[in-house]
Amino acid sequence: MLLDVERDGVVKVKKWLIIIIVFAFSIFLAACSNEEQSSDSADKAAESMEKNITEESGGSPTGTSNSVNEQEDRQSQEAAESKENEISNVNRKIIYTANLSIQVKDYQKAVNDIQTQVSDRGGYVVESNMYGDSEKGSTNGQMTIRIPQDQFREFIQLVEEGSSEVLESSISGQDVTEEYIDLESRLKSKHVVENRLLSFMEQAEKTEDLLAISEDLAKVQGEIEQITGRMKYLQNKADLATVTIQIQENNVTISGINEDDLNTWEKTKQQFLKSINFLISTFSGLFVFLFGNLPILLVLGCIGLITFLIVKKSTKNKRRD
Template structure:
């Protein structure tokens, strides 16, 4: 009996430290999550601030990445040969390694017009603009702008890298989660961080594309007749008036051709009425003679 009591006491003494360790390990993981989350968020803010200050300081010195400049041009001109200009512009864009992103052409009896969005490599931007405008009869608008997005790019890139580091910390914390509540909390934070990372990646890709390929918004047109001459002069006014009259005559002729069913219907109605009147007169004429 005495030996049994001593054995039970020894067993209880050995189990007590183990129970204490289990109690310590079962502490709420939410507190551990918060303790890990605070330094992670602080790291994001610190790294973002360093990236921003580094981009400002780098304005007078060498930047860690190449300068990011987005170039845009707006061109509008008239041409004396619409089809020839269209082919020349397509060949020019192809020559400089660009492509036509969109095109909208409108043709009327008075004017042909084409609106084109062109993407061309930034290195060939100036040469492409000069080649496109070289064949213009008259340039109405030529506007070129350059936007430096280097500072925004550096800052956004640094913040994205900081968020990637935070994402890895949350993945490690997720592996240590002990219950469903902790897992859901960490996964919610991971989802938010990953959405920010995807948004930053999308913005960086957008800037990279627009830096690599400059945009040219082009509009060119050919005017066939205009009652309001672009420059004064009797001969030009006379010639444009003659063209206006000729175009009006063509439009009238085409309108008559397109209305042939109506004209045929009117002719048949006229013939029908005329025959009816003749029949009415022929029936009434003998009656008048008998009287």
């Protein structure tokens, strides 16, 4: 009997323990569930608040800087993706440079002919230098010319054909197509940013906002001027090729001839010319002496004539006596 009572007590205790454990576990699960829901609600609230703040800053003038930078970066990326396709669809821009060194018989005639060819082809002379060589008795010089790209190869050919000898000729080209396309894309992007800043400026109501937008606008407009200037420079260089010409006059003089290397007939001609030059020089000196000293010679002649007459008369008187 006592054993039965003890067994019933143990069973009841186990039941209560099981009930307590199940109850505690249920409370624990409920607490975890509430915590997760609370965390999710907090995250959603934070995201909603962040979204509202972003929308408000994007719609007000004070948030223009970040919005403008995002717009510019996005457009720059799009421009970079399409740049390769654009390069293949446009005329390539190549800067040509040519260097010539020629010999001519008459320097001034060669320069005049080159200037005429340049003018006929719509080009112009950038620089022209001339210097003489006293030892050789010749004239040398240099010319720097800008000539339209579609004319410059023909121009170089004409210059070479008009010279006595071509000492050096070289042509080089620099392809700036990719740089030019990149500048065009950047310029379009900057204009979009400029228009957007102008729109924000019209909507701005606070002085602080106006000052901030004006500063950004001035910076963008300065970048637009730099890009435009670089594009004009590349366009001009590509449209007009630069040609530099070194001109040497090949003038042969008699003083430079070595008599030991001449043949007999040439030596005879040289000696004949020297004899004529000697006679001309002698008679020329005598002629200059006579006519240059004519007044003195006339006075001396008169004195001599008078002296001769006096002596002659005195001689006759002596003979009579």
